[in-house]
Amino acid sequence: MSLPRALLLDMDGVLYRGSSPIEGAAEFLHAISDCPFRFITNNPIATPEQVVSKMKAMGLGDFAAETVITSAQATARYLASEKADFRFYAIGASGLSKALSQVGHQDDQAADYVVVGEGEGLDYQTLSKAIALIQQGAVLISTNPDITVDGFVDGKPVVLPGGGALVAPMEKACGVKAITIGKPEPLLYEMALADLAVEAGDCVMVGDRPDTDILGAQSLGLQTALVRTGRFAPDAEWPVDQVAPTWDVSDLSQLLAAWT
């Protein structure tokens, strides 16, 4: 075995949990440094610059912001391809508005798109505004489908609402289904593959979630590696209705051992 031609790496649950690096992640990243790769994350909250500086602070390495594609950036690129100079109303943490503002314009009176991300921002007022805009014809967009995400409050692990949960009130109130951008939808993977100029079959997706990371990669024809350091526990049974990943390993050091 040798290293894959190219790699897509999920971050949370693969490289770190909260602000702690996962054991073996730094060594893994060092070992694959000659391999073309992108970090792809459904988390729209942090900007790529914030993500790489967090990784540096954790001792995971010094990476260019261009190596990170978040669901907020994928959303921005998607909307720009749908409509040049689009107008948007965003609900969620600031990483989302920052990404959207690079290609579109904030406009809470006549938005083309209501875009829902993760983090703070959803309340009675913003929800009412979003409903009014959707009734005027704005298209509802969700950065990522995760119902819940793992987070930390005061250093303690907690379950937080994900993009899929935050967009649900608008879907319910307006009787519409949001267009969803993050994994397992194809867009984030397709952008990363295009950036790397590689074919899906030459690339391995490494992730911790069967239902997002692995499922989306499988449907595009990527090879897949599941690491059981995140959402999916070491003793969890692989879902019977899903094809097994190419590699199913306890952690990144075991994956590296399988490749070298």
Ligand SMILES: [Mg+2]
């Ligand atoms: Mg993950």
